[in-house]
Amino acid sequence: MVWDILIAGFLVLAGVFGFVGSFGLVKLPDPMTRLHAPTKATTLGVGGVLIASMLFFATKQGHLSAHELLVTLFLLLTAPVSAHFLAKANLHRDRPEGLPRPEASDWATFSPGTDTAAEVLAETGDAPPLTPPQGRDH
Amino acid sequence: MIAAALTFAFACFGLALLLTLWRVVRAPGVSDRVLALDTMVVNAIALLVLYGIWQGTAVYFEAAVLIAMVGFVSTVAYAKFMLRGDIVE
Numbered sequence: 001m002v003w004d005i006l007i008a009g010f011l012v013l014a015g016v017f018g019f020v021g022s023f024g025l026v027k028l029p030d031p032m033t034r035l036h037a038p039t040k041a042t043t044l045g046v047g048g049v050l051i052a053s054m055l056f057f058a059t060k061q062g063h064l065s066a067h068e069l070l071v072t073l074f075l076l077l078t079a080p081v082s083a084h085f086l087a088k089a090n091l092h093r094d095r096p097e098g099l100p101r102p103e104a105s106d107w108a109t110f111s112p113g114t115d116t117a118a119e120v121l122a123e124t125g126d127a128p129p130l131t132p133p134q135g136r137d138h
Numbered sequence: 139m140i141a142a143a144l145t146f147a148f149a150c151f152g153l154a155l156l157l158t159l160w161r162v163v164r165a166p167g168v169s170d171r172v173l174a175l176d177t178m179v180v181n182a183i184a185l186l187v188l189y190g191i192w193q194g195t196a197v198y199f200e201a202a203v204l205i206a207m208v209g210f211v212s213t214v215a216y217a218k219f220m221l222r223g224d225i226v227e
Binding site: 075 | 160170173177191217220
């Protein structure tokens, strides 16, 4: 009975978090805040589902499987990486207004000279210097 | 009690999947579309695990692991393509 309540609580919590994450994806005003909602909330949502599933199979069927832990570990490792990639793509493509300027010079991601691979290629002359795409149509 | 909570979670993640689908179709920019696809993958994983609980089998976790891996790789490939206009340089 206690396990039932715990599993049901985790399931309801996970459902609420998952829905809020996708709702924020639709509702929030600008790309960086839209990046925030799904990456946090859906990770919590899937985490809740996986904890509930682990408790369910451990208490009801009597075997503890490591697959849930594998999925959880993989999602928790990869979600920040993909979110960081998408944020970087946002910075490059859209140059969002209203960001504070850095004190020293420019944002590292905004200046083409800081791309070490492009610099090396340009110095050795193996290939024409690479410039990130800017101001392209969506 | 677990059945009711499962139904609630199914409804929540189904609605979330519909919202991300709406976002894929009507997005203001390409990066939003990629983000919506990433969120859609996460919701699909949650639905798969929920279906595994519903059926009482642990078979669906392998599929969940596979979808998680493919989703991560595809998101990184899309982001790379948005940044550089190419995936393998």
